[in-house]
Amino acid sequence: MSEAIKNGDTITVNYTGKFEDGNVFDSSEGKEPLKFTVGSGQLIKGFDDAVIGMVAGDKKTVTLAPADAYGELQDGMIIDIPKSQIPEDMQLEIGQRLHLRDPQGQPVPAVVAEITEESVKMDANHPMAGKTLVFDLEIVETGLEADAPSCDDGGEGGHVCTGCGKH
Template sequence: MSAVIEKGSKVTLHFSLKLDDGSLVDSTPPEKPASLIIGDGNLPEGFEETLLGLSAGEDRASRIPPEKAFGMPNPNNVQRIPRGSFASGVELEEGLVMSFSDAANSELPGVVRAFDDEAVEVDFNHPLSGRHLIFEVQILDVQTP
């Protein structure tokens, strides 16, 4: 009997992550599956729930609600930054993803939502927050803890 995925299992799999309209957000290349440990905090709750109980050779597709994926957008994560804070040569455009440093000097991605001569509105929410996602997996190997 093959091993079943449980908390602490090391899992090797192929996955694809899609939006509700079917457009692909992320996936593993055919020659390079992903490996992960269930419960190590690297996967959102809804993704881990999809994997629990599966064995090598099984496939599953699940629709993950935002609350169990990347959360709902937080209005406090949208900030207006003075235009002068940006280097003069930076060409701003809506949807541009930029890297910022937070108070701890960690890198934080932000998406330019709007801008004028005075300020730039930057959204620091996860780009997939508020979205329902389709998580498709193909389990290749399971090693129990």
């Protein structure tokens, strides 16, 4: 029998992520199992915490509150930008995704939430912030060697990068 999973272990897991209403937002079904190092910050905290203590072959369903997933919606992440600061030739639509810049000049993904005569309201919260998530988990393998850090999303994946140097 394999040892119980702990922080620092590299494992593979099959998973299905759903919203509370049952709609699936992500799944490893039909793909390779997800390989990650537990506690490394590659995944949301609640997912990491959920696999601790499990062993290969274990299955369970966990419900994650927003605080253990992508966080609560934060009012401070809603930004009003005066239209005078937006190029006149820029055509904006509700739901459009753009990249703003934080004070350090780093890109911050945001969605156009509202357009008025005077301003554009941008929401820079993670798209899944404020949502309770449900995961069906099945541990496939434990005791694996960690992969070299990589990141192929160009800085737009909404995850904590593990060292690719792009962001």
